[in-house]
Amino acid sequence: MEKSVIFDLDTEDGIRRISIEAVHQLIPGTHVYATGVFSLSEGEADLGDIVFDDNMHEWEYTCMGNLSHRDAKKIARFIKHNFAQVAE
Numbered sequence: 001m002e003k004s005v006i007f008d009l010d011t012e013d014g015i016r017r018i019s020i021e022a023v024h025q026l027i028p029g030t031h032v033y034a035t036g037v038f039s040l041s042e043g044e045a046d047l048g049d050i051v052f053d054d055n056m057h058e059w060e061y062t063c064m065g066n067l068s069h070r071d072a073k074k075i076a077r078f079i080k081h082n083f084a085q086v087a088e
Helices: 069-081 083-088
Strands: 004-011 016-028 032-042 047-051 060-062
Touching: 004 069, 016 069, 047 069, 060 069, 069 083
Parallel strands: none
Antiparallel strands: 004 016, 016 032, 032 047, 047 060
């Protein structure tokens, strides 16, 4: 993971500042590539991952944190529409 992007998640309980980091892998003899996995955290708390398919159409949330499906959907939409910024 290189750098994080902050997403301000607007919830019924107020704004939550979610850090999103693209997970990269290095294949021996090649370059680093994006995996379609995005690690989520809030402060020191690990919120799990959002994992996209190869085309960035379908996604799933690992449900490790306390995000609702609705909140995870907002974050997934943000990642999908801002992929270049988040995946750097």
